[in-house]
Amino acid sequence: MTKPLVAIRSVSKSFGEFQALKTVSLDVWPGEVMCLIGASGSGKTTLLRCINQLAAIDAGGIWLDGELLGVREQGGRLHRLNERAIGRQRLKTGMVFQRFNLFPHKTALENITEGPLQVQGRKSDEVRAEALELLRRVGLSAKADWYPAQLSGGQQQRVAIARALAMKPMLMLFDEPTSALDPELVGEVLAVMKELARSGMTMMVVTHELGFAREVADRVVYMDQGAIVEQGRASDVLGAPREERTKAFLSAVI
Amino acid sequence: MKPAPALAEGFPDLSGMRIAREPHWFRWLSAALIVLVLAAIVRAFAGGQIEWSYVSRFLTAKVILEGIVNTMVMAVLAMALGIVLGIVVAIMRLSPNPVLKTVAAGYTWLFRGTPLILQLLLWFNLALVFPTIGIPGLWSARAVDVMTPFLAAFLGLGINQGAYTSEVMRAGMLSVDIGQYEAAQAIGMGRLRALRRIVLPQAMRVVIPPLGNEFIGMVKATSLASVIQYPELLHNAENIYYANSRVIELLIVAGLWYLLVVSILTPLQMLLERRFARGTLRLAR
Numbered sequence: 001m002t003k004p005l006v007a008i009r010s011v012s013k014s015f016g017e018f019q020a021l022k023t024v025s026l027d028v029w030p031g032e033v034m035c036l037i038g039a040s041g042s043g044k045t046t047l048l049r050c051i052n053q054l055a056a057i058d059a060g061g062i063w064l065d066g067e068l069l070g071v072r073e074q075g076g077r078l079h080r081l082n083e084r085a086i087g088r089q090r091l092k093t094g095m096v097f098q099r100f101n102l103f104p105h106k107t108a109l110e111n112i113t114e115g116p117l118q119v120q121g122r123k124s125d126e127v128r129a130e131a132l133e134l135l136r137r138v139g140l141s142a143k144a145d146w147y148p149a150q151l152s153g154g155q156q157q158r159v160a161i162a163r164a165l166a167m168k169p170m171l172m173l174f175d176e177p178t179s180a181l182d183p184e185l186v187g188e189v190l191a192v193m194k195e196l197a198r199s200g201m202t203m204m205v206v207t208h209e210l211g212f213a214r215e216v217a218d219r220v221v222y223m224d225q226g227a228i229v230e231q232g233r234a235s236d237v238l239g240a241p242r243e244e245r246t247k248a249f250l251s252a253v254i
Numbered sequence: 255m256k257p258a259p260a261l262a263e264g265f266p267d268l269s270g271m272r273i274a275r276e277p278h279w280f281r282w283l284s285a286a287l288i289v290l291v292l293a294a295i296v297r298a299f300a301g302g303q304i305e306w307s308y309v310s311r312f313l314t315a316k317v318i319l320e321g322i323v324n325t326m327v328m329a330v331l332a333m334a335l336g337i338v339l340g341i342v343v344a345i346m347r348l349s350p351n352p353v354l355k356t357v358a359a360g361y362t363w364l365f366r367g368t369p370l371i372l373q374l375l376l377w378f379n380l381a382l383v384f385p386t387i388g389i390p391g392l393w394s395a396r397a398v399d400v401m402t403p404f405l406a407a408f409l410g411l412g413i414n415q416g417a418y419t420s421e422v423m424r425a426g427m428l429s430v431d432i433g434q435y436e437a438a439q440a441i442g443m444g445r446l447r448a449l450r451r452i453v454l455p456q457a458m459r460v461v462i463p464p465l466g467n468e469f470i471g472m473v474k475a476t477s478l479a480s481v482i483q484y485p486e487l488l489h490n491a492e493n494i495y496y497a498n499s500r501v502i503e504l505l506i507v508a509g510l511w512y513l514l515v516v517s518i519l520t521p522l523q524m525l526l527e528r529r530f531a532r533g534t535l536r537l538a539r
Contacts, residue, residue: 054436083444091442101437105532115441118451147532160437167441200297 003066003242005030005171005202006051007184010062013046020046023060028171028204031229033197035234036206037055038223039249044206047223051204052095058227060113064142065170080133091119098176100156102148108135108159109144112166113184120167134162154185157190165196174205176238214238222246282455308503312494313510321490322511328407328486329473335412336472337465340419345449347424358420365417371478372412377401378482407479407486415472422464426457459530470516477512487511 004027013021021043028034036044049055051062053070062069069089071078081089102111112131114139116122135141138158148156157177164172174193178186190212197203197216207213213220213234220237222230230243241247300306312318346358365373380387381397388394430453438448480489491508495501 052440054439087442087444090440093440095437095440097433097437097440099433101431101433103434103437103452103456105459105530114451115443118369118447119442163441 002030004028005032006049006204007063008047009061009063011047011050011062012058013043013050013055013114014058017066019226021050021057023069024226024228025060026221026228026231028202030202031200032218033203033216034205034219034221035200035217036204036221036223037208037210037213037249038053039230041225042075042223043226044221044223045175046226048095048175048204048206052173053090054095056080064089087119092170093170094167094169096157096160096164096172096174096177098179100148100153100160100180100187102156102160102163104148107145107147108140108151108162110165111148111159115163115167131162131166134165135159137165137195138162139188152185153181154188157181157189161189161192161196170202172201172203174203174207176206176208178209208253210238210250222249224249256330304502304504304506305367305500308498308500309506309510312491312500312504312507315494317490317494318487318507319510321487321508324490324513325473325476325486326482326515328404328411328476328479328484329469332408332411332415332476333469333472335408336415336419336468339413339416340421340423341454343416343420343421344427345446347420348427351444362417362420365414370410370414370475371481373414374406374478374482377410378403378406380406398465403479403482403484406482407476409482410482411472411479417466418468419465422461422468423457425451425464426461429460430456455530459527461529462530466526468521470519473515473519474512477508 006026006028008024008026008027008028010023011021012019012023013094020041024043024047026047034109036047038044040122046055050057051064051069056070067089070086071080073079102108103114109128109131112134113124113127116127116130117124118200132141135144138154138161140158140162143151143155143159148159151159161172161177177193178189186209190209191248193203193205194216205212205217215234217234219231220234221228222237222241222243224245230237230241230246237246238250241250267375343358343361346354347362351353363366378401380401384397386394387397387400427449434452434456435448443451476484476486477488479486480492483489487508495504
């Protein structure tokens with residue numbers, strides 16, 4: 001029996017008075033492509049950020065590859081892990097941000113090699129060869145020595161995907177990867193993500209691209225007000241939603 | 255497909271007409287006035303009680319040249335100390351650790367809150383507080399021997415500069431988008447590595463203009479070290495006029511040297527700015 005790659009159990013998270021996540025539980029299975037949809041403020045981005053520990057959860061637990069994230073249990077209590085241990089856990093996930101967040105003072109190639117060289121301490125010629133291969137995979141071989149400011153939004157996001165893949169993560173997290181792009185640039189990023197999904201990568205994608213969800217997702221999760229309202233196969237959730245809130249959201253989006 | 259509709263009449267063709275040059279009478283008039291005032295000032299000084307031959311003779315005197323070298327050595331060293339302290343204190347100030355934060359804020363408060371000349375005098379007279387300094391049982395020395403004018407000036411100027419530079423550095427680090435920290439964390443970097451590799455290089459672009467400003471201030475602030483006998487430019491110029499009473503002439507000599515140094519520093523700053531502007535310009539390739 002296989003185990004879930006990510007197990008989320010009764011996770012809550014508040015920002016001041018605002019409850020972003022209300023006892024959310026969810027499993028993500030190896031090789032699964034999951035799309036999280038919902039209105040802004042529904043908690044889907046917060047859920048991704050908690051898995052990558054950019055936000056610390058208030059209650060509950062998240063296990064990644066069988067390892068409890070952010071805390072360790074000792075003597076019946078939970079103790080926060082130190083920065084180094086959290087950094088080590090983060091290496092299992094790759095994150096792609098809405099606003100790309102490429103390092104503007106480094107070229108496309110340097111953006112990709114930064115993590116493997118500086119954090120993983122790997123050999124430079126081997127890292128460089130892998131980075132060039134990743135650039136080829138996202139269709140940007142010709143742009144290796146270009147700076148982010150010289151690239152279009154779509155190209156920057158493809159470099160950002162390559163940067164995340166360079167760390168060889170087990171799980172890729174996409175936080176609205178196409179929301180900041182001009183409409184004509186969305187397709188090239190989605191194409192790279194589809195190729196990645198076909199290659200068997202486990203992916204959690206927060207998106208408003210319902211067409212992408214329908215085509216690629218193994219499961220669609222609809223969230224509202226910090227809770228999971230409905231989940232299931234893309235054709236079911238998007239085509240024949242059972243919950244009233246899901247129906248209202250889908251009719252507002254389409 | 256329909257043909258484009260005909261354009262309306264009554265709007266004459268302006269192509270081929272040039273935009274006329276304005277005469278700018280007021281600019282000419284004000285420039286002439288300023289030249290007149292400047293000429294009057296130059297004439298007044300030329301006819302005043304200044305022996306210009308002393309100025310040209312002492313401009314390259316050995317003592318003056320030694321003074322400008324000492325000024326520059328001190329400015330560079332004290333600024334280096336100030337930048338190192340400034341970066342460390344800025345990082346402490348932005349740390350989540352309340353102890354580090356408070357220490358950093360206290361340092362800035364203390365050294366920005368008192369006059370620089372007072373701090374220099376305190377360092378120089380440290381021997382009055384601690385006649386001997388050292389590590390008990392290992393090493394000790396008389397404070398008057400250790401606290402030379404050079405060391406007192408270096409510590410006084412550098413530590414004071416650190417307090418100001420820390421605020422410049424903090425502003426630079428805050429100017430870097432939070433997404434840059436997050437992206438660095440997402441590829442497994444710790445706080446310090448993210449600061450060193452990702453945030454500080456980007457902050458440098460923002461802080462170089464104010465740091466250039468601070469360095470120019472430092473070059474001139476070294477003249478305060480004349481009160482603690484450090485042989486910098488102003489101190490040496492003073493020593494000469496104590497002997498020959500050519501006060502104004504030697505002050506002009508010192509002033510000319512300060513002006514020259516500052517004039518050289520400005521283009522150097524532009525070179526540095528260009529170095530750290532990597533990736534920010536949409537260069538044509």
